[in-house]
Amino acid sequence: MIYRFFSHRIAWLALIVSLGIGALFVHTMWSMRKEHWDYQLRTNTNLSSTLAKGLEWSLDAVDLSLQKTAIALRETQVLENGEDTTPNQALLDALWRDINNSNLLVLDNQGRIVHRAQGVQSVGKQFLAHDFFQAFRTDSHHGVFIGRPTKELLMGEYVLPVARAVRGKYGLLTGVVVGTLRMQDINAWLSTMNLGQHSGVNVIRDDGLVLTRFPYQEMQSLQSLAGSQNLAHFLATPQGNFVGTAVIDGVQRLYTHNKVGHYPLLVNVAQSTQAMLHGWARNAWQLGAFALLLMLSCLGLAIMFTRELARRESMEADLFTEKERMRLTLQSISDAVICTDAQGRITYLNPVAKELTGWTMDDARHQPVEIMHVLRDATGGYVQASPLRLALESGQAIERARTTVTHRFNGERVEMEESASPVISADGVVLGAVAVLRDVTVTAAREARMQRLAFHDVLTGLPNRLLLQDRALQAIAQSKRTGDMLAVVYLDLDRFKQINDSLGHHAGDAALVHAAKALQACVRESDTVCRLGGDEFVVLLPALTSEAHLMGIAQKIQQACALPFTWDGKDYVLHASGGVALYPVHAVQWDALLHCADAAMYAAKKAGRHQIRLYQPQAEASLLVCAEVPEDVV
Numbered sequence: 001m002i003y004r005f006f007s008h009r010i011a012w013l014a015l016i017v018s019l020g021i022g023a024l025f026v027h028t029m030w031s032m033r034k035e036h037w038d039y040q041l042r043t044n045t046n047l048s049s050t051l052a053k054g055l056e057w058s059l060d061a062v063d064l065s066l067q068k069t070a071i072a073l074r075e076t077q078v079l080e081n082g083e084d085t086t087p088n089q090a091l092l093d094a095l096w097r098d099i100n101n102s103n104l105l106v107l108d109n110q111g112r113i114v115h116r117a118q119g120v121q122s123v124g125k126q127f128l129a130h131d132f133f134q135a136f137r138t139d140s141h142h143g144v145f146i147g148r149p150t151k152e153l154l155m156g157e158y159v160l161p162v163a164r165a166v167r168g169k170y171g172l173l174t175g176v177v178v179g180t181l182r183m184q185d186i187n188a189w190l191s192t193m194n195l196g197q198h199s200g201v202n203v204i205r206d207d208g209l210v211l212t213r214f215p216y217q218e219m220q221s222l223q224s225l226a227g228s229q230n231l232a233h234f235l236a237t238p239q240g241n242f243v244g245t246a247v248i249d250g251v252q253r254l255y256t257h258n259k260v261g262h263y264p265l266l267v268n269v270a271q272s273t274q275a276m277l278h279g280w281a282r283n284a285w286q287l288g289a290f291a292l293l294l295m296l297s298c299l300g301l302a303i304m305f306t307r308e309l310a311r312r313e314s315m316e317a318d319l320f321t322e323k324e325r326m327r328l329t330l331q332s333i334s335d336a337v338i339c340t341d342a343q344g345r346i347t348y349l350n351p352v353a354k355e356l357t358g359w360t361m362d363d364a365r366h367q368p369v370e371i372m373h374v375l376r377d378a379t380g381g382y383v384q385a386s387p388l389r390l391a392l393e394s395g396q397a398i399e400r401a402r403t404t405v406t407h408r409f410n411g412e413r414v415e416m417e418e419s420a421s422p423v424i425s426a427d428g429v430v431l432g433a434v435a436v437l438r439d440v441t442v443t444a445a446r447e448a449r450m451q452r453l454a455f456h457d458v459l460t461g462l463p464n465r466l467l468l469q470d471r472a473l474q475a476i477a478q479s480k481r482t483g484d485m486l487a488v489v490y491l492d493l494d495r496f497k498q499i500n501d502s503l504g505h506h507a508g509d510a511a512l513v514h515a516a517k518a519l520q521a522c523v524r525e526s527d528t529v530c531r532l533g534g535d536e537f538v539v540l541l542p543a544l545t546s547e548a549h550l551m552g553i554a555q556k557i558q559q560a561c562a563l564p565f566t567w568d569g570k571d572y573v574l575h576a577s578g579g580v581a582l583y584p585v586h587a588v589q590w591d592a593l594l595h596c597a598d599a600a601m602y603a604a605k606k607a608g609r610h611q612i613r614l615y616q617p618q619a620e621a622s623l624l625v626c627a628e629v630p631e632d633v634v
């Protein structure tokens with residue numbers, strides 16, 4: 001099975017794609033890790049720089065007060081001579097105000113408080129053992145000194161001592177000025193930095209003493225990093241970064257440090273490498289699982305494709321056999337069969353279709369199916385659409401539709417009964433269509449004759465009463481919409497009975513045919529001339545604009561009826577009596593309208609014949625047209 005799998009090129013392609021996906025994932029995740037690390041490094045660098053600068057500004061404010069106080073104490077020599085012996089009492093008063101406003105305390109050379117600001121421990125308390133005093137007493141430190149955090153300076157609250165020495169004229173230590181920074185304020189400031197688990201911010205003295213640490217944990221404060229490799233990195237450059245293992249808790253961190261101005265302090269932002277890469281690692285696992293899924297999917301699809309290829313090869317053999325069977329069947333049937341694609345282009349003709357249309361398969365292939373159908377008559381008017389095209393457009397089968405097929409060479413037209421069905425895929429997409437055509441020329445001619453006999457007069461070929469009623473109803477509906485006038489003319493030939501009785505029925509039939517042709521010739525195409533029976537005719541006149549228009553048509557009708565017809569070499573004139581009814585003036589229903597016209601016709605006969613009268617309700621019909629009867633015509 002493995003050999004058969006790798007014998008297909010698609011299997012090798014799937015393997016290459018899978019390996020490509022894996023390589024792309026590794027490259028992407030490594031690039032993301034580098035970008036994430038660089039971003040965290042820039043963030044920590046900016047953070048440590050900002051914290052160092054902020055702490056420097058706080059220390060500058062305290063140190064400025066210390067320097068001013070130390071200078072004033074040296075000038076007034078208050079620590080050498082005593083408070084009441086100074087020669088400049090005004091300067092001393094200003095000094096004590098500055099000390100009180102700056103929250104400072106002054107120690108003498110024995111570490112005792114000689115002056116304090118409000119809230120500082122009582123005067124006389126001794127700080128001889130504290131590092132901020134010992135640093136100056138041993139002459140080992142010059143300038144500002146940052147002491148260990150203590151609770152003894154400010155009401156039991158942790159503060160960070162900031163001290164400067166006061167020296168006499170000969171450089172001897174006469175006292176120490178001490179200012180404070182509240183550790184609570186420093187820790188509250190540092191607590192706003194959320195760096196993740198096992199991460200923090202440290203403030204470290206140059207000798208390695210950790211003055212404070214965030215997250216603030218008292219047991220881990222005031223520990224010393226002296227002698228450690230990490231402290232050596234901190235002191236090597238004013239600012240920098242490196243990855244190292246913490247001395248206090250053994251956690252690996254990225255250290256980013258900055259020296260706090262000229263003070264013996266540095267600020268260190270220490271972020272756990274595990275916390276830094278936690279988000280990246282989570283994404284790496286998620287994307288890795290997705291990449292693995294894609295790789296397995298590629299291999300799975302390759303297996304499916306190889307199986308599908310084998311199945312299709314078997315199906316193709318079966319389909320070829322079935323196709324041959326269908327081809328032989330289509331060639332054997334007596335009906336014409338036409339197949340097209342989804343665009344209606346011919347793809348197959350069986351032998352009967354070739355013979356019927358005159359097209360060969362080579363010539364007809366890819367031609368539209370309309371080349372075989374008659375879609376326009378001689379005048380360019382629309383005949384009918386191809387049922388096969390309708391089946392393609394609607395996606396529905398067309399059963400036993402009538403169509404006309406024309407021969408390619410001799411132009412012979414054949415009436416066909418066509419059934420067309422679309423070929424639809426399993427997804428509902430129309431792939432093509434198949435049409436079966438059967439010659440029904442004789443049947444169509446018979447049906448057309450029966451249709452004409454049902455709606456037309458056999459003798460004259462005019463519409464009969466049934467067709468007249470249908471057209472009248474349509475004309476009435478149109479008049480309702482447009483507001484046009486509609487007229488019905490009821491005619492009766494005046495001398496028809498005499499001609500029929502004296503000359504015979506053949507002459508009577510000839511007279512009726514002559515009258516029918518004359519009436520058809522004098523009216524519009526939109527008008528309808530109907531023979532009701534015997535010598536009675538009805539003319540339907542829709543869309544009349546005025547009574548004058550009606551008068552003109554009535555004169556033409558009267559003149560047409562007065563035209564002589566010839567029988568056995570003699571001319572005979574019939575004339576006609578007629579009545580006219582108007583819609584909607586006289587009636588709104590067809591039967592009533594025809595009855596009114598009939599009543600007006602009888603009024604015309606009663607008044608002397610050879611005339612057409614307009615129906616008047618409850619009055620004598622008014623005369624529209626009266627014919628002049630020549631005396632020399634029989």
